[in-house]
Amino acid sequence: MNDQLEVELFGRAIGTLSIDGPLRSPEDWAFAYRADYLRSPAAIALSVGLPLRTQPFTGAVARNWFCNLLPEGGVRQAVADRLRLPLDDDFALLAAIGGECAGAVSVSSPGIRQASGDDAETDLETLLYLQGEDAGEGAWALAGTPMRLSLAGAQDKLAVIAEADGRLRLPRAGEPSTHILKPDSRRFPGIRDAEALGLALARRVGLNAASASLVEVMNRPALLVERYDRTRAADGGIHRLHQEDFCQALGYPEQLKYEDKGGPGLAACSSLLRQLALGPIAMRGLLDWVVFNALIGNADAHAKNLSLLCGHEGRRSLAPLYDLVPTLYLPQSLVDRTPAMRIGHATHIARIAVEDWTAFAGAARYGRRFVLERVRTLADAVLVYLPETAMRIIEQGGDEARVARVATVIADNTGRMLDEIRKDSLRGR
Template sequence: MVLIDGAIAVPRVGEASTHLIKPEPDRFPGLAANEAFCLALARALGLDAAMAAWHEADGKPYLLVTRYDRLHRDAQTIRLHQEDFAQALGVPSNRKYASEGGPTFRDGFALVRQATTRPAREVLKLADAALFNVIIGNADAHAKNYSLLRRADGEVVLAPLYDLVATHIWPELSAKLAMRFGRAATLEDVDAESFERFAADAGLGLPFLRRRAAALAARVQEVIAEGVTVPGLQDGDCLDELPAIVLDRAARFTLKARV
């Protein structure tokens, strides 16, 4: 979609869109608010994440996401090239899950080291993204939820995070991780020993990773305690107990990271 004077419109043929609309499925009430909160939390932590706002039309919630693969210059919208990890690794979309033969974290970190302009910086961004997804309880972070972005100056970076959802809120959704965190196959399997294997997959030192994980989880607790501003929502509308649940998860994750 495109925004014209604040109004949502369909782009003309050949015109670059600027926003995405994600209607909330009837099957998962609260999904739009959940994702809006998780993205806002990530940005409040200083992580690079897509901008999104919660809206409602005729009683139907939806998420309005600002496209990060666009550049606005001289009243024109220019498309920037991006490839998700599955595309970049030549893996078909029906194999986006590691359990189905898709990319693993080891594959993702190797790709970032090979393809990005400043690998040392981007590897840390990917590690933070993986840690954040575990903290919030997002089991569905698969290879198509991480992307590479080529900026206008030619620099290749890890794209801003998107599709951040605390999936564990819905019991009917699988707790099986789209990509194992170390040896952990599910969210609840993540324990102190998981960090050793994940550190090896990421090519990072274990003590360094533990400190970074503990610091990120502690920061999550601080930010939630201070209050997270979610675009489109006021006073926690539609969020129910999500902030408190993520707060508890972050506290338990801190203990695991420090062992």
């Protein structure tokens, strides 16, 4: 079995990922930058946690970063089953599907490149049809040959290219995709409309969030999300941006994305941005992410839903907001109400009090008054723009009753939080 993989960034070989040991355990992993890459004046680090240096990175620090590129849950199971690989063999999965990951990184066997795309089937509906109408979770991720693409996360999704005429197709070998296509969940029907509302509302209140639209593919509702890790050049060409999520940047394994399971909290995320000296725009962006998720009732805002972007010049910034799903509308028996990253001492996403915001401000090193004012400002904006935003989602094809129900949940939660802030203000604290 192959024990060495080549790592590329922006299409350039930068290092080698290897594993040495019969048990293929985390301690056996190693990543080393290439000497010629380190000599280049244009070299940039693959990660905040993997700075440029001649010595290799070994053990969990190497394993954790690369394994965060892999899909999770049922999608991972489907990929492993299709490729007949052990579910727990991270290295083998990377070798099989790491050819194009989120951002601009690529992991592949030395000397192996994707086959020419000239003869590859790229028609999206044809490939989805071949998966079968009753295909289970992970079916969309499996559409396309050869299996060379890895998108992290537990939700089924597929990287596609949206043509100017609206047609969707799979990218050819080496061609950057422009959008992520996410089918409506079979386990949580209607989550597409809820996520579309969350993203559209964030943009409407002035936040930097991914752009998305409602589509239907093979008679199945789906959300088409424009990739924020892509840029369009003056000549119309699409170029990749590098990205890493906060689990990667902070060195956590993918299974520890929730704080109550041992993952990073908001104080650690805030400290990272300050350590990188990304400035007030990034600090405000993190605060807005926390506040907006609290207002819409998204208890699943974990560390893998925050990312850093990095261009060819090596300058990092906070990525646009994404995966803004108001999970509060889903049945409590199915979705935990505990915030994925703690806000003070709140144990329920709809019961965050002023005291919790005060505790969060202290832990993440924000001014208390600044935090409360931002909660109030965003809450006001959400209540103003929610009705028209919900109507636009319905006009795009969202289910009217479902969108209305999600909007009501958001309005009730936001209104409650705004009342808390106003009462505190009247007390003169």
